[in-house]
Amino acid sequence: MFNLKTFKQKSPQQRFLFILGLVMFTFYLILGLLLIFWKDIPFEIQKTYRILFGLLLIAYAAIRFTRLINQKND
Template sequence: MFNFETFRQKSPQQRFLFILGLVMFLFYLVLGGMLIFGTTLLNQIQPMYRILLGCLLIAYAVIRFIRLINQKPEED
């Protein structure tokens, strides 16, 4: 699944993009959690739609994480 050897062999640009992908994964995950469990965030939206949007953001974060981990190394 995830091999640390391939992470060490990546160029600095690829490592930066990998870390940026992890940051974006965490951003979507936290935003989805805030929408579901936060009571003051976006109070104007009905609770059902807020929970639905939070679940969609968490599902999108999981999809991004799976795609990030399963990236094949680029061959030159």
């Protein structure tokens, strides 16, 4: 699990990649939520497919987050 003490001991490259992973996680999460809840989306897509794609993006964000947190130190 995530430990703040081990985060401080990481190299600058590992910290940068960790922060980049968090940014990408939030990007996919926000994009999935936007697809689900944005009513006047600027392109034509059926509501069912829009919700399914949004849920797929949220599931992908969750997978990325768990892989990011459970990284083993090499």
